[in-house]
Amino acid sequence: MTEYVNVRASQTLGQDDLVAFLRSRFPAATKRVGGRRIAEGTYCVETKVRSDSAEFEEIRDFIQAKRKEGLPSYFNFTIGHYLRKYSKKELCQAEILRLLINPHFEPCGEECGTIYETLCSECNWARQTSDLILDTRRVPQHNDISETIAWVEWVVSSKFVKVFVDSKLTGARFRPIFEFKNPLKVSTDWSQLWVTGNAGALADATRLGRDPFSPLEVSWRCPLEHSVSASFLSEVYLHRNAWNGSDISVTSALFGQGRNLLRPVPLIVISQRMYQAVERAELKGFSCEVAHLI
Numbered sequence: 001m002t003e004y005v006n007v008r009a010s011q012t013l014g015q016d017d018l019v020a021f022l023r024s025r026f027p028a029a030t031k032r033v034g035g036r037r038i039a040e041g042t043y044c045v046e047t048k049v050r051s052d053s054a055e056f057e058e059i060r061d062f063i064q065a066k067r068k069e070g071l072p073s074y075f076n077f078t079i080g081h082y083l084r085k086y087s088k089k090e091l092c093q094a095e096i097l098r099l100l101i102n103p104h105f106e107p108c109g110e111e112c113g114t115i116y117e118t119l120c121s122e123c124n125w126a127r128q129t130s131d132l133i134l135d136t137r138r139v140p141q142h143n144d145i146s147e148t149i150a151w152v153e154w155v156v157s158s159k160f161v162k163v164f165v166d167s168k169l170t171g172a173r174f175r176p177i178f179e180f181k182n183p184l185k186v187s188t189d190w191s192q193l194w195v196t197g198n199a200g201a202l203a204d205a206t207r208l209g210r211d212p213f214s215p216l217e218v219s220w221r222c223p224l225e226h227s228v229s230a231s232f233l234s235e236v237y238l239h240r241n242a243w244n245g246s247d248i249s250v251t252s253a254l255f256g257q258g259r260n261l262l263r264p265v266p267l268i269v270i271s272q273r274m275y276q277a278v279e280r281a282e283l284k285g286f287s288c289e290v291a292h293l294i
């Protein structure tokens, strides 16, 4: 595994000094991002460096100095995250893997009429109490799995469902998705992935922090302890005895500071058996990281 840190800096967030520093000091590793959404003349850049490099240390020292000055534009935001690149062999040897869903789309279910019961006013944790209603024309069409901007709504293709059923995988069922334009009609192309497998809590070996530059603090924690807003500074570790052995499962721990349409979300964990099945079928829309049972 090769670990990188992806640093993101934006003039819109008041990080002009960091943008200038990255552009002048690491021109080859820095690229402009955001395209047309970013106002003309306003820079948002990303710089990718190895986490064990002198370059990373130099960037870390720069950001830590800004944070020591107490500048809100450096303190209030997560600046960067880890990227872990694996060889095929490493992924094929992992007992379990963390599944990360890549494509996002909107509007989310609640904007289309899906009903939620909010269970916590602090972190916005909620229970979905109706079937999912979505404008399925907005689902990323060339992907087999995607999620809405609500984070907790996972949409899978009929091909995904077939692979899951044919491979006799365990830990999920598939719920109907009703069409926003015609709420009596169930989509034939898309289903909601409803994970029932339980992966338990995270083991303490999992390192959480604000971002790679402030590893000892998390951004936010629900006062009622449902969820935590933090970056994963290490791979994910789970208790073997708490994992129920399903091919797909979710953690009891929730992540993210939900508000309005956003809900805190568990991590998705899959077995090597499921990894083999989705790879063989060349399903699209996700990436995997190695996770560990201890």
Ligand SMILES: [Zn+2]
Residues within 6 Å of the ligand: 120, 121, 122, 123, 124, 125, 222, 223, 224, 225, 226, 227
């Ligand atoms: Zn809460």
